[in-house]
Amino acid sequence: MQDVTILILTKNEEINLPDCLKSVKGFAKRCVIVDSYSNDRTKEIALEYGADFYEHKFENYARQFNWGLDNTEINTKWTFRLDADERLTPALCSELEKLMSAHENDEVNGFTMEASLFFMGKEIKHGGPQKRKLMLFKTGKARIEDRKMDEHTILSSGTAVSCKNKFQHYDFKDMTFWISKSNWYATREMQDYFDYKNGHDQSISASDKETAALRGKKFGIYYKFPKFIRAWLSFIYEYVFLFGFLGGKEGFIYHWTYCCFYRCLVDAKILEQEKNHKPFIETGDLK
Incomplete structure (x- = not known):
């Protein structure tokens, strides 16, 4: 051992x-x-x-x-x-x-x-x-x-x-769990987005270039596109240009629920926060 x-x-x-x-x-x-x-x-x-x-x-x-x-x-x-x-x-x-x-x-x-x-x-x-x-x-x-x-x-x-x-x-138990997990993560993604916008984002070590590059693409490119449109662009990029369609029915469900449903849900929660100034609610662990 x-x-x-x-x-x-x-x-x-x-x-x-x-x-x-x-x-x-x-x-x-x-x-x-x-x-x-x-x-x-x-x-x-x-x-x-x-x-x-x-x-x-x-x-x-x-x-x-x-x-x-x-x-x-x-x-x-x-x-x-x-x-x-x-x-x-x-x-x-x-x-x-x-x-x-x-x-x-x-x-x-x-x-x-x-x-x-x-x-x-x-x-x-x-x-x-x-x-x-x-x-x-x-x-x-x-x-x-x-x-x-x-x-x-x-x-x-x-x-x-x-x-x-x-x-x-x-990364799958059943569809009910998958959708519940997406909703749980979407709330935290929304909170993470506003942490970044408000300057509370934790910095990345300069030596961790891969993590810094990934986060740079997320906040420096993806979130620069308009809400909801960026979710569809993400789906088109991953499902078409990165050949996600080769994954059959399972590949379609994965990419649609992640790129479209999940990413649109994040944008909906961002929009809700911007319109209503609702306080962040810590959602605890996933049941």
Whole structure:
């Protein structure tokens, strides 16, 4: 086993958690679950697989994860940020073992990975879901930036190396959950937008060029287009020009609900805030 602690945040994840924990068995020395008071079998499953289980009230993803870093006595060389709907593959584990060994004592303090996205049981290979994020880092060398949406793991020092192999992301339970999740995220996206507009946005380390570039495109390009029109332009770009249509019915549903429905919902919440000056409402964790 590698000198790694896997840190997973949960809320009612009895569907995803078993496969997630199976995928890291034999790879990580320790698994830590930080749960926001699930009312299903999440705790029972976590204990069955030998994970250490903690409970903490959810404010947002960043604060919950950082609380886990600070309060679960992580003493391994490495820490791995993993979501319950994500899986490691044998090929990725093998690659990570070699990378951790090669960079144990140098200035490479983290590794970024890209997801293979599965939606409604099908891998979405084309379009816009391919995203890379920093997931494995030397303990004490990274934290998640404190923001309501689009939070990234930021290294405090050193550099990151990109992995060739991908992890698997099963970002779907059923359509009811998917739509509820979209609504929950849309509120936080709206809040994040106004944080940026009002100058409260957290800055990005100059060394994290990939994150800075992504956020630059979001606030410097996407949000410069008119409300609602930008959602359709995003759909056309990802579904047509990035060949999302090759994903069949599942690809269409994914891109339409994300680019059109979700992005239009964000714009509707922005418009509502601008018209009525409604106060932001913290929505808690996703039920």
